[in-house]
Amino acid sequence: KLDKEGKVPKGLIALKESLLQENPMPMDSNSIDSEPINFDDNMQVPVNDLKSKSELLREAYEVDKSYGNLVALLEREVKTKQFLEVLKYSEEGISLFPAQPLMYLMNGSALNHLRKHSEAIEVLKNGLDYLIDDPILESQFMEQLSLSFKGMGDNKTANEYYQKALELKNE
Secondary structure (H helix, E strand, C coil): HHCCCCHHHHHHHHHHHHHHHHHHHHEEEECCCCCCEEEECCCCHHHHHHHHHHHHHHHHHHCCHHHHHHHHHHHHHCCCCCCCCCCCHHHHHHHHCCCCHHHHHHHHCCCCCCCCHHHHHHHHHHHHCCCCCCHHHHHHHHHHHHHHHCCCCCCHHHHHHHHHHHHCCCC
């Protein structure tokens, strides 16, 4: 009803979009588990065989713990705002791929979203050590560091990092 009236609160828009993207599964064991779902091309797939994109990416990563699979999984978890999962998999990524700055950025971002700002600062600064000649990624680090310091109430330092991020974006 709120959606039809255009009155969905901003905080719920992302949740709504996430739910629509994920094809939620019926939770009740007495529901339509055995009935197939019809798709436009008349292909039928039992409900139990459907999995979310996140589940498929997790399974692919568990089978092949490659950097590419991990990045795809982390990007999906960020998109669906699953920050505890981002934290978990980025920590594993740091241990498996310690020289990849993206793992530190993902971990620091997750920590910021979970309001663990001092931990985020430490991880992000460690990740900067592995960053080589990538102004776009560096600007993302600066943005996250800015958010970390802002979350800790240090607006002066937060602004300094934000200005660095802007400078890097303009290069």
